[in-house]
Amino acid sequence: MRFVGRTIVLFLPLMPKFFVRWISKRYVAGESLSDAIKVMESMKADNTCFTVDVLGEEINSISEASYFISEYNNLLDSIVENNLDANISIKPTALGLLIDENKAQENLSNLLKKADLSNIFVRLDMEDTRVTQPTIDLIYEMHKRGYKNVGTVLQARLFRTPEDITNICTKLGPNADFRICKGIYLEPNDVAFTDYQDIVDATNFSIDSMLKKGAYVAIASHDTPVINHSLDSIAKIQMGAGKKDPRENSGSKRNGKGNGYEFQFLLGVRGDERRKLSSDGHLTRVYLPYGSRWYEYSMRRLRENPEIAMHVAKAFFLPWTNRR
Ligand code: FAD
Secondary structure, three states, rough: OOOHHHHHHHHHHHHOOOHHHHHHHHOOOOHHHHHHHHHHHHOHHOOOOEEEEEOOOOOHHHHHHHHHHHHHHHHHHHHHHHOEEEEEEEEEHHHOOOOOHHHHHHHHHHHHHHHHHHHOOEEEEOOOHHHHHHHHHHHHHHOOOOOOOOEEEEOOOOOOHHHHOOOOHHHHHHHHHEEEOOOOOOOOOOOEOOOHHHHHHHHHHHHHHHHHHEOOOOOOOOOOHHHHHHHHHHHOOOOOOOOOOOOOOOOOOOOOOOOOEEEEEEEOOOHHHHHHHHHOHHHOEEEEEOOOOHHHHHHHHHHHHHHHHHHHHHHHHHHHHHOO
């Protein structure tokens, strides 16, 4: 499977850009903010909410952060103006985390302040292991400054994740708010699981640990064994569709959030499963990326993790296996 993915990735740069754009249309809302708004409006019947990401990541000079700051400011305004059920996702390296930590803190706290005025939550995406601890430290710093509308992502494939869950829950108590995913960056085997079943087991373990510790848990996986495990775990502790979060150690329900948990899906991936969860009464959220840097971003992601190319090819040639 990985070989097929690698072969596809090898030939991708030879394909005309319009063709790549046509394929990626399913996964990227468009180049501009108005494209993103249109896609969210068009999905109203899906009964889902959104987390919107401005495409791009690690910047090379701190001045480049201004593009992201201005785009996220406009995005926050548009969410309010259009009365959308959406929050935002940010890559900390796009705010300068690897260049100037103080500046990145200032950039983020300005965005959090604005988002908080409209009761909008901000998720810090998790990138590769160079920034795992700096991203967690950024969360601690923002909570210390009084911003409770921010939480990060943990990647279950990393060996360190169970300890991170414990530390974050201890420090933030009922304000701990996670997105948990397998992790898209293929990390080496001295820091991460590399086998599929080990990664699934680690993901399920992390979900259970977060639920037990009272955290808000956004389950970001399209994988049936993970979704089914989550549904079982939620039911076992009397959580679930239409039920109030019964955990004594959990935080109060925040605006636009589910009762202690939600399911998250990437735009264009396993829409059937998402719509089924939603019609069963679970809160679902779509991760919706947009931006002018879609080509570079998509190419880099595919090179880093050729399995994605395999998923995309399968969805293209066998559409009945993966509905939009
Ligand atoms: P897989 O076994 O990879 O996929 C299960 C099935 O889903 C596949 O068989 C296929 O049918 C379908 N599928 C999965 N991905 C795709 C795709 N791209 N195109 C088409 N079909 C696909 N990772 C991070 O490292 N940091 C983050 O901040 C982060 N945020 C995320 C936010 C959301 C909402 C989601 C859903 C994922 C996020 N990820 C993030 C990516 C995540 O870590 C995984 O790499 C990705 O979700 C694939 O793992 P999976 O659990 O869906 O299982």
